Amino acid sequence: MKFGLQVLATMILGYALAIFLPWWTVAIAAFLCGMIFNTRANFGAGFLGIALLWLLKAWLIDSTAAAPLSERVAAIMGLSKPLLFLVTALIGGLVGGFAAMTGAALNKPKRRGTYY
Amino acid sequence: MKVIKFSVSLLVTLGLIYFLNNSWTIGGKPIPPPGKFLDPFHGFWQNIESENNSATIDLTIEGLQAPVSVRFDSLMIPHIFAQNDADLYLAQGYVTAMHRLWQMEFQTHAAAGRISEILATDDILNYDRAQRRLGMVYGARRALQAMEEDPTTALMMAKYTEGINQYIQGLSYDELPFEYKLLDYKPEPWTALKCALLLKNMAQTLDMGDKDMEMTNALKLFGKETVDLLYPDQEGVGDPIVDNPGGWKFNPIRIDTVALAMPTELIKLKKLPGSDPTTGSNNWAVSGSKTATGSPMLCGDPHLRLSLPSIWYAIQLNAPGVNSMGVSLPGSPAIIIGFNDSIAWSVTNAQRDLVDWFKITFDGENREKYLLDGKWIPTEKVVEEIKVRGNPTFYDTVRYTYWGPITYDESFRAENNHNGYAFRWIAHEKSNEALTFHKLNRAKNHSDYMEALNVFYLPAQNFVFASVSGDIAMRIQGRFPVRRPEEGKFVLDGSQSSFGWQAFIPNEQNVMSKNPARGFVSSANQMPVDPTYPYYYTATSYEAYRNRRINQVLSQTQAIQVNDLMKLQNDNYNLKAAESLPAFLHMLDSVHLKGAELTAYSILKSWDYYNNAESEGASYYEAWWDSLMPLIWDELEKEGMALSRPTTYNTIKLIKEKPDLSFFDIQGTPEKETAGDVVRKAFSVAIEGIEKWKQENAATVKWADYKDSFIGHLLPPMRALSIPVKTGGNHDIVNAHSRTHGPSWRMVVSLEKTGVRSWATYPGGQSGNPGSKHYADMLDRWSSGKYFPMVFMKDPEAAKERTLQSLQFNPQQK
Numbered sequence: 001m002k003f004g005l006q007v008l009a010t011m012i013l014g015y016a017l018a019i020f021l022p023w024w025t026v027a028i029a030a031f032l033c034g035m036i037f038n039t040r041a042n043f044g045a046g047f048l049g050i051a052l053l054w055l056l057k058a059w060l061i062d063s064t065a066a067a068p069l070s071e072r073v074a075a076i077m078g079l080s081k082p083l084l085f086l087v088t089a090l091i092g093g094l095v096g097g098f099a100a101m102t103g104a105a106l107n108k109p110k111r112r113g114t115y116y
Numbered sequence: 117m118k119v120i121k122f123s124v125s126l127l128v129t130l131g132l133i134y135f136l137n138n139s140w141t142i143g144g145k146p147i148p149p150p151g152k153f154l155d156p157f158h159g160f161w162q163n164i165e166s167e168n169n170s171a172t173i174d175l176t177i178e179g180l181q182a183p184v185s186v187r188f189d190s191l192m193i194p195h196i197f198a199q200n201d202a203d204l205y206l207a208q209g210y211v212t213a214m215h216r217l218w219q220m221e222f223q224t225h226a227a228a229g230r231i232s233e234i235l236a237t238d239d240i241l242n243y244d245r246a247q248r249r250l251g252m253v254y255g256a257r258r259a260l261q262a263m264e265e266d267p268t269t270a271l272m273m274a275k276y277t278e279g280i281n282q283y284i285q286g287l288s289y290d291e292l293p294f295e296y297k298l299l300d301y302k303p304e305p306w307t308a309l310k311c312a313l314l315l316k317n318m319a320q321t322l323d324m325g326d327k328d329m330e331m332t333n334a335l336k337l338f339g340k341e342t343v344d345l346l347y348p349d350q351e352g353v354g355d356p357i358v359d360n361p362g363g364w365k366f367n368p369i370r371i372d373t374v375a376l377a378m379p380t381e382l383i384k385l386k387k388l389p390g391s392d393p394t395t396g397s398n399n400w401a402v403s404g405s406k407t408a409t410g411s412p413m414l415c416g417d418p419h420l421r422l423s424l425p426s427i428w429y430a431i432q433l434n435a436p437g438v439n440s441m442g443v444s445l446p447g448s449p450a451i452i453i454g455f456n457d458s459i460a461w462s463v464t465n466a467q468r469d470l471v472d473w474f475k476i477t478f479d480g481e482n483r484e485k486y487l488l489d490g491k492w493i494p495t496e497k498v499v500e501e502i503k504v505r506g507n508p509t510f511y512d513t514v515r516y517t518y519w520g521p522i523t524y525d526e527s528f529r530a531e532n533n534h535n536g537y538a539f540r541w542i543a544h545e546k547s548n549e550a551l552t553f554h555k556l557n558r559a560k561n562h563s564d565y566m567e568a569l570n571v572f573y574l575p576a577q578n579f580v581f582a583s584v585s586g587d588i589a590m591r592i593q594g595r596f597p598v599r600r601p602e603e604g605k606f607v608l609d610g611s612q613s614s615f616g617w618q619a620f621i622p623n624e625q626n627v628m629s630k631n632p633a634r635g636f637v638s639s640a641n642q643m644p645v646d647p648t649y650p651y652y653y654t655a656t657s658y659e660a661y662r663n664r665r666i667n668q669v670l671s672q673t674q675a676i677q678v679n680d681l682m683k684l685q686n687d688n689y690n691l692k693a694a695e696s697l698p699a700f701l702h703m704l705d706s707v708h709l710k711g712a713e714l715t716a717y718s719i720l721k722s723w724d725y726y727n728n729a730e731s732e733g734a735s736y737y738e739a740w741w742d743s744l745m746p747l748i749w750d751e752l753e754k755e756g757m758a759l760s761r762p763t764t765y766n767t768i769k770l771i772k773e774k775p776d777l778s779f780f781d782i783q784g785t786p787e788k789e790t791a792g793d794v795v796r797k798a799f800s801v802a803i804e805g806i807e808k809w810k811q812e813n814a815a816t817v818k819w820a821d822y823k824d825s826f827i828g829h830l831l832p833p834m835r836a837l838s839i840p841v842k843t844g845g846n847h848d849i850v851n852a853h854s855r856t857h858g859p860s861w862r863m864v865v866s867l868e869k870t871g872v873r874s875w876a877t878y879p880g881g882q883s884g885n886p887g888s889k890h891y892a893d894m895l896d897r898w899s900s901g902k903y904f905p906m907v908f909m910k911d912p913e914a915a916k917e918r919t920l921q922s923l924q925f926n927p928q929q930k
Contacts, residue, residue: 023137023151023157023159054154057161058156061162065166066165066169066887066888067887067888069160069885069886069887070161072886076837088161091154094132101125101129102122102129105118
């Protein structure tokens with residue numbers, strides 16, 4: 001439940017920051033959410049939050065595309081188109097995951113002995 | 117414990133962000149910053165335009181005097197309505213940058229030899245060095261000086277530049293053109309010098325053809341008689357562009373004819389590629405006496421290396437005193453080829469030799485001074501600073517002489533050759549072509565056209581003209597040096613200034629024609645004029661086939677309609693094949709052919725000489741021809757030595773008329789071959805190649821598949837951004853689409869009294885963005901020989917139903 005909320009909050013905050021600020025501010029969103037929620041799986045929540053946000057945004061853009069630029073980019077990078085979506089999500093996710101972990105480390109520990 | 121955990125994960129996060137925010141070279145390949153590039157909120161995903169792109173935008177623009185309305189039609193062609201010329205050019209700059217910013221900057225970087233700043237490889241560094249050594253920036257600076265001395269063009273350049281910079285200033289990362297994101301760099305401010313560089317870039321494409329060194333080597337190796345046989349000044353084929361025997365009634369300039377000494381040297385250096393001989397163009401105008409409507413019609417299709425973003429940007433420019441439509445070169449103001457309410461014009465390349473190489477005599481090893489008219493003159497050293505991305509700056513010293521830059525010397529492309537060769541090029545002259553286009557856009561009649569051309573120096577072009585009032589005309593315009601016989605064919609002695617250009621042909625003595633009796637004017641890069649023209653001229657080559665086909669069709673057709681001219685622009689008749697194939701087939705021993713060779717023989721025997729997309733005969737013929745040329749001219753492939761092949765036309769002539777010529781002997785074999793032997797051998801090689809192609813591709817070898825054309829992106833390695841096309845035609849055919857080159861714009865204009873109408877298309881689209889549907893939306897019709905009717909708007913409210921986007925530019929409130 002709380003995990004789901006953290007993912008959702010990361011997505012919303014990440015989206016709000018992305019409108020005005022550079023790409024790496026997704027890290028700030030995940031960081032803040034990690035600090036506030038500090039669930040048992042912060043890395044997972046940060047990862048999923050940003051990965052889903054990026055995947056969704058990329059998919060939305062591509063669904064109304066008038067030209068096959070995503071195919072062209074995939075070809076330049078030697079990937080298939082589905083793989084390009086996955087790589088996009090993965091890169092956003094990694095930043096989100098580590099940022100969430102960092103934020104959570106600032107919060108007081110919920111349970112001793114649990115890593116996250 | 118917690119501190120450690122925090123610090124470690126913070127470091128990992130920051131490290132990751134750093135890595136993902138920068139570009140890297142992995143396995144020798146540059147990759148864009150992964151995070152920045154793939155972020156769907158700012159990265160390349162933002163360059164994907166949606167299907168629905170109608171919009172109405174209001175912008176406040178600094179430097180504008182009055183409001184400007186821009187309407188984009190369904191092809192995304194802007195129609196600019198301004199209230200004065202200054203605003204018109206500012207808006208043109210802004211709008212062009214909206215669609216083509218990356219291309220404009222990249223092409224001017226390429227002209228200036230600055231690609232290393234973006235992409236660092238050894239090949240690119242050598243390319244940049246060559247551009248510097250050819251004096252591209254030197255030429256552009258002189259052109260800029262001329263532009264700025266004239267108040268009209270000074271304003272044009274300043275306003276156009278201002279418009280581009282207004283657009284650049286407002287750009288955020290997510291709005292950057294795709295290629296900037298891919299290569300991870302940013303646009304720099306535009307300058308008027310870049311406009312000049314762009315025009316020099318076109319001059320390099322069209323006016324840098326020469327074979328002086330090749331001819332010098334041929335002279336030394338084979339002697340004068342053979343040189344005249346292989347590379348005659350005149351091939352005596354077809355009609356010249358202007359045929360007016362005995363009609364040149366003026367006193368030509370005569371210069372004291374110092375007998376030119378024939379050079380006797382072998383030049384061993386790797387010559388830079390000059391203008392591609394397969395670039396060419398067609399244009400013609402038909403008088404009202406030959407058309408169904410009774411109004412003149414004009415056609416133009418310039419052939420260039422086809423690329424994406426497209427070479428041309430279509431546009432309509434409207435302001436008091438001007439209402440013109442056609443194509444512009446992104447990076448240069450005004451319309452280059454097009455029409456207005458009263459006239460239409462187009463260009464083909466004039467081919468004339470406007471390049472000379474001068475051998476420099478140095479005072480010694482350190483090359484501080486060179487000999488000129490008996491005196492030792494110091495060379496002027498220019499240190500070219502080539503910034504190389506991610507690497508130290510490369511410095512190249514280029515020495516300038518009386519003639520121009522010393523392109524080739526001990527440090528550049530010279531193999532074992534310690535001579536210097538200075539480059540004399542017409543594009544190093546001060547000139548102001550922008551004024552020609554400004555005036556042509558506004559021309560009302562033949563005399564306006566003539567006046568506009570008077571300031572046009574380069575690249576020398578055949579300007580075709582037609583007017584609503586009923587005139588048709590052709591003028592070969594450029595700045596042509598008065599040459600002594602044979603001057604310009606060989607490397608010249610640079611130690612005497614009298615060996616250089618002494619005078620230029622006055623404008624009024626250039627080759628021209630108005631309303632000729634045959635009812636049409638035409639040009640297709642053939643020889644310019646009949647032998648009674650009193651000036652000597654040469655070229656690397658003159659075209660021999662397209663021009664004859666065009667003239668044949670135009671002479672035979674009466675009551676011409678627009679469709680007839682569209683058909684002619686897309687005509688695939690292979691005159692070269694019609695003139696050579698029967699002789700080639702005759703040389704085969706048809707009785708003893710079997711298997712694939714017999715099949716090929718019968719396909720060729722029944723071929724109709726049309727290089728249509730579906731034709732198999734065309735594939736066999738072209739394959740045969742392509743294997744024949746290198747077999748015949750194997751003598752001319754000498755390591756490290758520049759030599760050039762005789763023309764197609766002359767090669768076929770020699771096969772037919774001099775079958776025992778020593779060049780037909782293949783060097784690698786002990787036998788002594790004649791023309792017939794080489795033709796037979798080439799046939800076998802070609803059929804073997806086609807059989808291999810069939811195994812790898814398809815059972816039938818259709819010409820479009822075999823030709824395998826593509827429109828390549830300007831970044832050569834980016835095949836993923838290029839688009840394959842299936843078409844007929846080829847070089848030497850009116851529809852001149854070879855694998856890489858072809859009609860970059862096809863335009864048909866009907867100059868009717870009730871209003872000028874036009875149909876056109878080009879192989880690409882208005883947007884330079886590979887994520888836009890306008891990246892290549894004109895390509896399909898271009899490939900299939902169809903056209904778009906051009907929307908020539910009277911005012912911004914006209915043709916509302918065809919308006920896709922509206923843009924309103926407002927001046928800043930004071």
